[in-house]
Amino acid sequence: MSEPIIKFDKVVKRFGDLTVLDELDFQVEQGEKVTIIGPSGSGKSTVLRVLMTLEKINEGVVYIGGEPLWHESRNGKLHEASEAHLRKMRNQMGMVFQQFNLFPHMTVLRNLTEAPVRVLGMSKADVRQRGEELLDLVGLSDQKDKYPHQLSGGQQQRVGIARALAMRPRIMLFDEPTSALDPELVGEVLNVIRRLAKEHDLTMLLVTHEMHFAQQISDRVCFFDKGKIKEQGTPEELFKAPKEARTQEFLKAVLNPD
Amino acid sequence: MEWTSYLAPLLEGAWVTVQITIYSTILGAILAFACGIGKLSPNILIKSVSVAYIEIFRGTSLLVQLFWLYFALPLVGQAIGIDLRFPPVVVGVAALGLNIGSYGAEVVRGAIQSVAHEQYEAAKALNFTPRQTLWRISLPQAIPEMMPTFGNLAVQNLKDTALVSLISLSDLAFRAEHIRNYTQDSTTVYTLVLFMYFGMALVLMALMKWLERFVGRWRAAGR
Ligand SMILES: Nc1ncnc2c1ncn2[C@@H]1O[C@H](COP(=O)(O)OP(=O)(O)OP(=O)(O)O)[C@@H](O)[C@H]1O
Ligand SMILES: [Mg+2]
Numbered sequence: 001m002s003e004p005i006i007k008f009d010k011v012v013k014r015f016g017d018l019t020v021l022d023e024l025d026f027q028v029e030q031g032e033k034v035t036i037i038g039p040s041g042s043g044k045s046t047v048l049r050v051l052m053t054l055e056k057i058n059e060g061v062v063y064i065g066g067e068p069l070w071h072e073s074r075n076g077k078l079h080e081a082s083e084a085h086l087r088k089m090r091n092q093m094g095m096v097f098q099q100f101n102l103f104p105h106m107t108v109l110r111n112l113t114e115a116p117v118r119v120l121g122m123s124k125a126d127v128r129q130r131g132e133e134l135l136d137l138v139g140l141s142d143q144k145d146k147y148p149h150q151l152s153g154g155q156q157q158r159v160g161i162a163r164a165l166a167m168r169p170r171i172m173l174f175d176e177p178t179s180a181l182d183p184e185l186v187g188e189v190l191n192v193i194r195r196l197a198k199e200h201d202l203t204m205l206l207v208t209h210e211m212h213f214a215q216q217i218s219d220r221v222c223f224f225d226k227g228k229i230k231e232q233g234t235p236e237e238l239f240k241a242p243k244e245a246r247t248q249e250f251l252k253a254v255l256n257p258d
Numbered sequence: 259m260e261w262t263s264y265l266a267p268l269l270e271g272a273w274v275t276v277q278i279t280i281y282s283t284i285l286g287a288i289l290a291f292a293c294g295i296g297k298l299s300p301n302i303l304i305k306s307v308s309v310a311y312i313e314i315f316r317g318t319s320l321l322v323q324l325f326w327l328y329f330a331l332p333l334v335g336q337a338i339g340i341d342l343r344f345p346p347v348v349v350g351v352a353a354l355g356l357n358i359g360s361y362g363a364e365v366v367r368g369a370i371q372s373v374a375h376e377q378y379e380a381a382k383a384l385n386f387t388p389r390q391t392l393w394r395i396s397l398p399q400a401i402p403e404m405m406p407t408f409g410n411l412a413v414q415n416l417k418d419t420a421l422v423s424l425i426s427l428s429d430l431a432f433r434a435e436h437i438r439n440y441t442q443d444s445t446t447v448y449t450l451v452l453f454m455y456f457g458m459a460l461v462l463m464a465l466m467k468w469l470e471r472f473v474g475r476w477r478a479a480g481r
Binding site: 052053054087090091093094095097099101102103104105106114115118119146147149150163164167 | 374376377379380382383384385386387390394395398399476477479480
């Protein structure tokens with residue numbers, strides 16, 4: 001098998017006394033679609049935030065495409081990464097936030113084009129064309145000149161997805177992309193993600209409570225508990241025949257909420 | 259003497275007041291942004307200079323600042339062999355601008371800090387540099403937040419200009435005092451002056467309101 005695109009090697013993340021990632025070992029292959037499920041506080045968001053470089057790690061090493069994310073190797077030893085290194089690594093990831101986090105003072109199209117122009121230095125014409133293609137992909141071509149507050153939550157989240165894609169990341173991180181949405185708006189966002197999941201090369205890491213959806217799009221589902229992977233497997237294995245008592249308990253609770 | 263004969267000299271004085279207000283408000287705005295942003299800088303030197311400026315000018319009265327710049331600074335200059343005597347208009351604009359800038363800096367700092375934390379995370383995820391994040395993400399959202407307070411500060415500044423008459427700048431207050439001494443017609447003179455200041459304040463408020471709408475026009479889109 002080739003080098004995994006994401007590799008957590010005994011990663012520890014603490015907030016004060018609270019250990020959120022506990023010697024986590026975790027790998028994702030290139031192009032793989034992985035869903036993370038688990039109880040609140042189990043460290044699901046933290047995994048994504050560490051990858052997006054929003055959260056530092058305390059111990060261990062995270063590799064992206066074989067290269068340390070939070071470290072640089074000099075003279076065969078690992079040192080804390082410089083900002084320049086982080087900037088280089090960050091371009092490989094795109095993140096979709098639970099609360100969308102669109103830029104409210106920019107039009108929809110501008111939300112998509114600003115970073116490719118300013119950060120990647122691409123030509124405005126190219127970026128604009130690509131931006132319009134992406135809006136087409138998420139079904140929002142007719143909204144490009146509106147401001148985020150003029151859109152519904154579902155539309156805003158689709159812009160959020162398009163904005164991340166505009167940077168052409170190799171890895172897309174979704175942190176509960178539909179949790180902030182009214183139930184009737186969840187479907188339109190899931191449809192966009194479902195379409196993305198057909199892209200062969202794109203690696204996707206998704207935290208969600210939509211178990212049915214996870215089952216449809218994932219190659220693998222990981223059940224997190226207390227900062228570790230308690231159990232993982234294909235959706236079939238994990239949802240139909242969970243081995244661990246903790247997994248069974250969790251699935252029972254989320255699938256039959258009463 | 260007819261009250262209308264007061265108008266010409268008073269209007270001349272009002273024009274001086276307008277100019278001093280404009281220049282010192284612009285100077286104040288520049289200082290407010292420089293030091294409001296500076297106070298949030300990771301660079302310890304920039305941060306300390308900003309904090310020192312803000313605290314010193316907020317912690318002392320405008321009158322003392324004005325007198326210090328006008329009467330004390332030249333003597334300091336003399337002692338160290340530099341000519342630090344400036345014309346009253348320069349001292350007046352500098353004192354007012356420095357004073358209003360120190361209050362404005364706190365407004366700028368507060369508005370920048372009130373931009374949602376998530377906006378900074380989104381900016382980082384898209385790999386904007388800290389500088390790009392400041393100019394393209396946080397300031398455009400912070401500036402509309404500053405505007406109502408900036409409007410108040412500008413009007414405050416207009417009213418404060420009356421103090422520059424004390425360093426013999428012939429602004430509206432100075433002219434009024436002059437005419438009153440000459441005619442003893444306090445009621446008429448000061449009633450006229452009252453309305454003139456009020457008129458200028460109304461124009462300034464309207465101007466700031468327009469500016470507020472202009473910098474925040476994205477917030478009103480489609481509403
Ligand atoms: N900045 C922070 N400071 C202190 N504690 C934090 C911080 N961020 C997260 N935590 C804590 O770390 C733990 C794990 O957080 P994380 O967000 O990864 O959980 P999660 O699995 O995503 O949970 P949820 O399903 O509620 O989103 C939680 O207990 C949370 O309170
Ligand atoms: Mg979470």
